Amino acid sequence: MHNANSAPLAARRAGPLKGTAQVPGDKSISQRALILGALAEGETRISGLLESGDVHSTAGALRGFGAELTAEGPGRWRVKGTGVGNWKTPGADLDFGNSGTGSRLVMGAMATTPITATFTGDASLRSRPMARVVAPLEAFGVTYEGQGPKALMPLKLHGAKDAKAITAHVATASAQVKSALLLAALNAKGTSKISQDALTRDHSEKMLAAFGAKITVSPRAEGGEVITVEGPAKLTGCSVEVPRDPSSAAFLMAAALIVPGSEISLPAILLNPRRTGLIQTLLEMGARIEIQNRRSSGGEEIGDLIVRHSDLNGVTVPADRAPSMIDEYPILSVAAAFARGKTVMLGLDELRVKESDRLEAIIAGLKANGVRYSVSGDDLTVEGMTEVPGGGTVTTHLDHRIAMSFLTMGLASQKPVTVDDVTMIATSFPEYQDLMSGLGAVMEAP
Ligand code: S3P
Secondary structure (H helix, E strand, O other): OOOOOOEEEEEOOOOOOOOOOOEEEEEHHHHHHHHHHHHHHHHHEEOOOOOOHHHHHHHHHHOOOEEEEEEEEEEEEEEEEOOOOOOOOOOOOOOOOOOOHHHHHHHHOOOOOOOOEEEEEOHHHOOOOOOOHHHHHHHHHOEEEEOOOOOOOEEEEOOOOOOOOOOEEEEEHHHHHHHHHHHHHOEEEEEEEEOOOOOOOHHHHHHHHHOOOOOOEEEEEOOOOEEEEOOOOOOOEEEEEOOOOOHHHHHHHHHHHHHHEEEEEEEEOOOOHHHHHHHHHHHHOOOOOEEEEEEEOOOOOEEEEEEEEEOEOEEOOOOOHHHHHHOOOOHHHHHHHHOEEEEEEEHHHHHHHOOOOOOHHHHHHHHHHHOEEEEEOEEEEOOOOOOOOOEEEEEOOOOOOHHHHHHHOOOOOEEEEOOOOOOHHHHHHOOOOHHHHHHEEEOOOO
């Protein structure tokens, strides 16, 4: 996969990172705020929305279904929804760009309304399996035509008429699949019961409750949880305050940990326990991360992070922690390269179906920069070094998190690290380069 207008960038060692960075809004919550706003009756006012490629792709698609979405200023949006079950067939194909979350959640949201839409996206999204979402949606009565057994995009989805509630178990450790089923349940008659073994991020559940859906979440004796949703649901527009994205903050945190002399502050970061697996892991590695002013904002826990350069030690990250840090393995792998000893990351199978095959992209990046690693099945071990050589060029495969992770490596390696393309960073974190240079990082065209 390659981007026709790619822009390479190199990061190199310079002074310590210092200062405060205002990380933008959480991508998962931003996507959900637009989607629920478009399904609700009345007006939803959003503040702190992430203004990024992925979120804008979702906004464009939602307009196609008949919702009115208006940007009123940076991060401030107003959404006039149609009411559950009132979306219309879009006049054109829906292009979701790079966004797996946007496309998969919208598939669920339209699945129980008798309309048809064609979903497509960039080369990365067109290579990602959609069967994991549309196959479970068949229980509601949807039909679809995708490409091949993985139901790749372009994918045409025909929503079900008079859908009935379902009972389903989500075997995949994916919040996207769970969320698609919960959103589909909104317009299915009766009480749907959706269970999952993994404790994946719960932003959909929280926000559905805030919009007035009848939803319950209960732990199961055998582990995991079961969620019930009553349909047809009436959602009412409300105001949503989007906290700052811990998955974006992760790159700044790791940079401060590995660049000697650094001390940075990251205010008001989302600290939902289902998103903080990286912080937990870094603390176990000996990271000097202080969490101040824990408080609640818009129904989510947030706090201010102070991060200082630290001597890290390798640890073993258990497989059951993966859902709470699923997007953070690329940057953890980079931090691990600077730690003393080995870091073992277990159960990384889901990394293979992200914006790129992230497991492959991580090991190619480590190898290109002289870091030793081993892979056994879905487990990755990174051997830490006192000096990381760097000097490599990393292929990003249209994957924003691979780009930001290896730029981070270059800030502390002996030789600069180049990534072949940074344009995709704008899908999740357009301010990345500005914030990093504000902290004193040096990144320039190679
Ligand atoms: C997301 C869930 C995760 C994550 C993605 C955002 C979400 O994907 O990787 O960046 O907002 O629900 P999976 O649910 O497929 O693990």
